[in-house]
Amino acid sequence: MHSIFRDSSIPRNVQLADLFRQRIARGIWPLGHKLPSLEELVREFDVARVTVRQAMNRLAREGLVSPQQGRGTMVTGGAATDRWLNVQTTLDDLHKVYLDTKPELTNLGESVAMPQLTAIDGTPAPEYRLLRRLHQRDGVPYCVISIYLDNRIFNRAPQRFRNEIVISVLRTMRSVKVARARQTLTINAADVEVASHLQIPVNSPTAEVRRVFNDPAGTIIYLAEVTYRGDFIRLEMNLRV
Amino acid sequence: MHSIFRDSSIPRNVQLADLFRQRIARGIWPLGHKLPSLEELVREFDVARVTVRQAMNRLAREGLVSPQQGRGTMVTGGAATDRWLNVQTTLDDLHKVYLDTKPELTNLGESVAMPQLTAIDGTPAPEYRLLRRLHQRDGVPYCVISIYLDNRIFNRAPQRFRNEIVISVLRTMRSVKVARARQTLTINAADVEVASHLQIPVNSPTAEVRRVFNDPAGTIIYLAEVTYRGDFIRLEMNLRV
DNA sequence: TAGTGGTCTAGACCACTAG
DNA sequence: TAGTGGTCTAGACCACTAG
DSSP states (O other), X not given: OXXXXXXXXXXXXXXXXXXXXXXXXXXXXXXXXXXXXXXXXXXXXXXXXXXXXXXXXXXXXXXXXXXXXXXXXXXXXXXXXXXXXXXXXXXXXXXXXXXXXXXXXXXXXXXXXXXXXXXXGOEEXXXXXXXXXXXXXXXXXXXXXXXXXXXXXXXTSHHHHHHSOHHHHHHHOTTOOXXXXXXXXXEEEOOHHHHHHHTOOTTOEEEEEEEEEEOTTOEEEEEEEEEEEGGXXXXXXXXXX | OOOSOOOTTSOHHHHHHHHHHHHHHTTSSOTTOBOOOHHHHHHHHTOOHHHHHHHHHHHHHTTSEEEETTTEEXXXXXXXXXXXXXXXXXXXXXXXXXXXXXXXXXXXXXXXXOOOXXXXXXXXXXXXXXXXXXXXXXXXXXXXXXXXXXXHHHTTSHHHHHHSOHHHHHHHOXXXXXXXXXXEEEEEEOOHHHHHHHTOOTXXXXXXXXXXXXXXXXEEEEEEEEEEEGGGOEEEEEEEO
8 A cells, every 4th residue: 555645745635635625526425425444544544543634624624425323424515615705603603692692582473384495405304394484582583593493303393493493402412413514694685674683774785694504414404594683693704713 | 730630520721721711801911912931821820831722722722822834822812702602723724715716807997995993903003095996706796895904004905905915915025924823703684785786685694804913913904794695605614422 | 952732642430422 | 223413632843933
């Protein structure tokens, strides 16, 4: 076996991560599939286990793979585009913001509906429960949200999902595993309906957040479309040097 | 020496990171100061070096500390707020977006001026060069930017700074070390001047980005205020599970 | 040249998953 | 129970910084 590490000035874990990224991009490790185990990769590349893990950690931070203790590591994403800035955070941090904000919920309607999906979102569930609601803080409305929740999951605790923060409820259900979570933020202007709910003028700036959770099999179990008042959004970005 | 690790169900590197975070929050390790070396921390807590590094990596990702090979690890930040979502990316990624976007630059003016600063931004440089410019892509203007650059740095390559992407020039200067970089994104509406530059209607949605770079001593060497057309902004956020 | 962070090895034990 | 990821140890060598 000859070593694949040609450039000793680049750390092995970075070279490994690059190589793994290539395998994912080229479909050698297709989306949704299980990667070889750490042990196998250790043997294939003749490096220490820790080095493989460092490489995997990189890919996990990029959202390409999702390691799961006891199960294996799944491919959960494709290549990132360079046109937009890709940023990282954690589901925990997102949840903390919800806890800290302590929103008051107003229901705007409930139905069964299918969301608009694209191929990269994942595999659709058979049926979704659509929950529309308004979030307020100290009586001031700051976002309207449409949540599409896999109806099989909704039916396990309908009352809780209707009255609590959906992400909080999902986190307490041990049978629900979120393997991948991501969201996209864009900037928009309020239409008449949104403006009326948020009590802002039509055409005021808003932020649109589209959030998707997949389970380990790639099924889209949660999809939310959130429209925030623009002045409620503030993103602190730490740029690692 | 008795072990400080009481809860064996929480990984030691996480407990260590929590403890370090406390020391920073309480001012035992004040902002701008150098932390004990990894060796010293290994002895103090009687853990493996790798474990201390894992903990430091966490804090570095949060922007609290900035490890510098050969120099030591500096405290570069305070506690994060829970009200806003904190996200992470890298200076490299930000730079890649600039390279990929290949902006055409139009100068809107140059002067010597002081930016509006707050205490947490860092220590001001004695004097700043203010460069105002418009970025276009394929002839379409998409942002106006005001760059305050430490005049001592500007004077090393005035022509390059005037005609190239400032971040690119900074990266090529080996004598310039960026120890900390961060930016804040908020949402706004275009005023008359911005609307005219960006060729959009007054009150159209915009994104405001305020970006600050500090050198290892905490001096603010670069501060940029960027106003983007709202429809040009799209943030992909990966939420680690 | 001494001090410091960055990476890597080889091996160990644990926690979790799924049959 | 076998397979898999998560964490940790003890020690080594390297790259970079600053006097």
